[in-house]
Amino acid sequence: MKIAVVIPAFNEERVIGSVLKQLPRKLPGIETIDMIVVNDGSTDATENIAKTFDVVVLRHVINRGLGATLGTGLAYARDHGYDLVVTFDADGQHDPAELKDVIQPVLQGRAEVVVGTRLKKPDGMPWHRRIGIWAFNLITFVLFGVWTTDSQSGLRVFSRRALEQMEIDFQGMEVSSGLFSEIGRLKLRYVEVPIQAIYTDYSLAKGQRPGNGFSILFRLLWHKFVK
Amino acid sequence: MSVELPFPLTPFKVILSIFVIFTWTRVLKRYHERTFTIGEFLVWTLLWGGGVVAIYIPGKTDFIARLLGVGRGADAIFTLSILTLFYIIYRLYAQIYALRRDVTKLVQRLARERTERM
Ligand SMILES: Nc1nc2c(ncn2[C@@H]2O[C@H](COP(=O)(O)OP(=O)(O)OP(=O)(O)O)[C@@H](O)[C@H]2O)c(=O)[nH]1
Numbered sequence: 001m002k003i004a005v006v007i008p009a010f011n012e013e014r015v016i017g018s019v020l021k022q023l024p025r026k027l028p029g030i031e032t033i034d035m036i037v038v039n040d041g042s043t044d045a046t047e048n049i050a051k052t053f054d055v056v057v058l059r060h061v062i063n064r065g066l067g068a069t070l071g072t073g074l075a076y077a078r079d080h081g082y083d084l085v086v087t088f089d090a091d092g093q094h095d096p097a098e099l100k101d102v103i104q105p106v107l108q109g110r111a112e113v114v115v116g117t118r119l120k121k122p123d124g125m126p127w128h129r130r131i132g133i134w135a136f137n138l139i140t141f142v143l144f145g146v147w148t149t150d151s152q153s154g155l156r157v158f159s160r161r162a163l164e165q166m167e168i169d170f171q172g173m174e175v176s177s178g179l180f181s182e183i184g185r186l187k188l189r190y191v192e193v194p195i196q197a198i199y200t201d202y203s204l205a206k207g208q209r210p211g212n213g214f215s216i217l218f219r220l221l222w223h224k225f226v227k
Numbered sequence: 228m229s230v231e232l233p234f235p236l237t238p239f240k241v242i243l244s245i246f247v248i249f250t251w252t253r254v255l256k257r258y259h260e261r262t263f264t265i266g267e268f269l270v271w272t273l274l275w276g277g278g279v280v281a282i283y284i285p286g287k288t289d290f291i292a293r294l295l296g297v298g299r300g301a302d303a304i305f306t307l308s309i310l311t312l313f314y315i316i317y318r319l320y321a322q323i324y325a326l327r328r329d330v331t332k333l334v335q336r337l338a339r340e341r342t343e344r345m
């Protein structure tokens with residue numbers, strides 16, 4: 001069992017080092033865990049810091065957004081024969097210790113796709129983020145027919161089979177809801193695992209701007225009805 | 228001095244005519260550069276030529292309005308303008324979307340070809 005952990009990173013110099021240090025390199029029953037950092041055109045020291053670790057670094061020469069970044073990382077994992085792929089944010093918002101929990105449903109063959117949901121224990125998550133996520137949970141359900149309690153989570157797991165079938169054609173933040181269109185289209189078995197939401201001053205200062213929501217919604221509609 | 232014209236000439240019509248004529252010279256240029264075929268050239272010439280003639284036909288907006296069933300002539304013009312603008316914006320967005328995707332594909336290919344393994 002070979003696992004790839006895809007870590008999208010855009011200007012995360014302050015936290016990516018601690019994320020890479022804490023992510024597990026060994027888990028029982030798994031031969032290899034490789035870290036794939038995708039530097040999305042960062043203008044800070046993100047890449048230099050990543051390179052001090054034993055990781056693969058993929059570089060976007062200019063910033064293309066989260067969807068493009070995940071696309072690059074997932075394609076790499078698919079082409080290099082990984083059995084299971086995890087996506088894990090570089091901004092320190094996930095607990096690295098929970099990696100072993102979210103991969104379980106795929107390891108046990110119960111799921112093709114897993115999303116770590118932060119809404120089952122949302123303490124620490126600001127109320128306006130919670131409202132935004134619920135709004136997008138509804139939008140995701142209406143557009144793509146899959147019900148999720150955290151359509152915006154950055155912690156996801158895909159089986160080899162899911163990876164081979166999914167068509168990942170997104171640019172920015174619309175990717176999170178957008179991936180559910182693939183889950184729905186391919187009827188992939190989907191399971192949620194509760195995870196912690198870590199909101200520090202750092203991530204709050206940097207996080208989503210209100211108004212982004214409209215651009216995400218517009219792109220999802222475009223993806224669904226026009227593309 | 229006042230010259231009696233067979234049709235009323237407003238500044239608006241003059242500006243519109245100049246615009247149409249200027250646009251038509253672009254069509255001519257394209258034809259000369261051979262980026263337009265003779266067919267395309269004729270289609271555009273007819274279209275813009277028809278436009279120029281239409282500017283000077285009195286009561287034509289009311290005719291269009293009656294055709295569309297929207298009441299006053301001015302309403303017809305507004306409706307058509309807004310629809311045209313919507314279409315143009317749609318085309319623009321579609322092109323930007325395609326462009327964005329192409330740039331991403333390029334960037335992704337570069338990323339793939341220059342993978343570094345520590
Ligand atoms: N903002 C942003 N993040 C990117 C981009 N490309 C890759 N990322 C990475 O995508 C991950 C998620 O980005 P965030 O901006 O934290 O988005 P989020 O976690 O959905 O939003 P918050 O809940 O507000 O933190 C991080 O690891 C970023 O480094 C980009 O172009 N913009």
Ligand SMILES: [Mg+2]
Nearest residue numbers: 089091093203
């Ligand atoms: Mg974040």
